[in-house]
Amino acid sequence: MAMIELGFGRQNFHPLKRKSSLLLKLIAVVFAVLLFCEFLIYYLAIFQCNWPEVKTTASDGEQTTREPVLKAMFLADTHLLGEFLGHWLDKLRREWQMERAFQTALWLLQPEVVFILGDIFDEGKWSTPEAWADDVERFQKMFRHPSHVQLKVVAGNHDIGFHYEMNTYKVERFEKVFSSERLFSWKGINFVMVNSVALNGDGCGICSETEAELIEVSHRLNCSREHYPLYRRSDANCSGEDAAPAEERDIPFKENYDVLSREASQKLLWWLQPRLVLSGHTHSACEVHHGGRVPELSVPSFSWRNRNNPSFIMGTDA
Numbered sequence: 001m002a003m004i005e006l007g008f009g010r011q012n013f014h015p016l017k018r019k020s021s022l023l024l025k026l027i028a029v030v031f032a033v034l035l036f037c038e039f040l041i042y043y044l045a046i047f048q049c050n051w052p053e054v055k056t057t058a059s060d061g062e063q064t065t066r067e068p069v070l071k072a073m074f075l076a077d078t079h080l081l082g083e084f085l086g087h088w089l090d091k092l093r094r095e096w097q098m099e100r101a102f103q104t105a106l107w108l109l110q111p112e113v114v115f116i117l118g119d120i121f122d123e124g125k126w127s128t129p130e131a132w133a134d135d136v137e138r139f140q141k142m143f144r145h146p147s148h149v150q151l152k153v154v155a156g157n158h159d160i161g162f163h164y165e166m167n168t169y170k171v172e173r174f175e176k177v178f179s180s181e182r183l184f185s186w187k188g189i190n191f192v193m194v195n196s197v198a199l200n201g202d203g204c205g206i207c208s209e210t211e212a213e214l215i216e217v218s219h220r221l222n223c224s225r226e227h228y229p230l231y232r233r234s235d236a237n238c239s240g241e242d243a244a245p246a247e248e249r250d251i252p253f254k255e256n257y258d259v260l261s262r263e264a265s266q267k268l269l270w271w272l273q274p275r276l277v278l279s280g281h282t283h284s285a286c287e288v289h290h291g292g293r294v295p296e297l298s299v300p301s302f303s304w305r306n307r308n309n310p311s312f313i314m315g316t317d318a
Contacts, residue, residue: 118156
């Protein structure tokens with residue numbers, strides 16, 4: 001009887017061993033797929049990005065390539081989901097994607113300045129103090145950065161509301177976290193950050209308080225003779241194609257409604273004399289030239305929830 005029981009034991013041992021080996025292989029494959037799709041893929045994709053070369057013309061007419069003095073990265077429309085409209089699984093998925101993409105870009109590209117051009121949050125315009133604090137905490141975790149990297153944020157309509165729902169409390173709450181500076185200078189390059197929500201309310205053109213601030217910025221730029229801002233959103237028909245990387249001096253801006261009025265646009269161009277305009281809001285990329293000379297690039301949304309090919313713009317200057 002002992003021999004018979006032993007024989008049955010031997011017969012049952014090999015199938016169990018094969019099943020255990022198959023299970024381990026399956027777990028290893030699943031782990032490898034998850035590691036690649038949720039971590040390594042970001043390195044492979046962003047590794048293909050390169051900073052634009054800065055070319056200058058020498059006295060003899062020949063073009064030479066110079067090493068960039070400043071490397072700036074531009075994002076827009078992250079739309080971190082809030083407590084009302086955001087499903088927890090959707091929120092978890094999208095925020096993981098943006099966090100991994102941003103942290104990978106910081107590590108591989110090493111920008112010196114990062115601008116986020118509005119609509120940081122999806123529900124900032126109506127969120128409660130508790131929900132706002134939670135959104136800010138998640139943002140700071142996702143977009144954490146070394147102390148030597150400058151992070152500048154411009155308010156959008158989803159952060160503080162359109163002109164008809166914006167109030168002092170919402171603006172001050174946003175500026176308490178992200179600062180209220182309008183003119184930022186780094187390595188001799190000036191960046192003018194303009195929130196256009198207050199620029200064109202109810203047909204009044206640019207409101208008096210905002211106009212006074214912009215005129216003061218204009219005076220400071222004219223005195224320094226280094227006025228290289230960017231400011232507004234384009235009213236062009238965006239194609240949805242990715243814009244080419246910028247090589248110009250830049251200053252970020254977020255739009256009022258869908259577009260600014262012609263009056264407000266002309267005033268901004270005249271006051272700030274920009275060489276390049278970068279803007280957000282439409283979630284798509286497009287390019288337009290103002291007066292045939294000043295280019296404006298719309299930065300696509302950085303969220304996979306808004307488009308299936310989110311991206312950012314890399315800008316250099318020498």
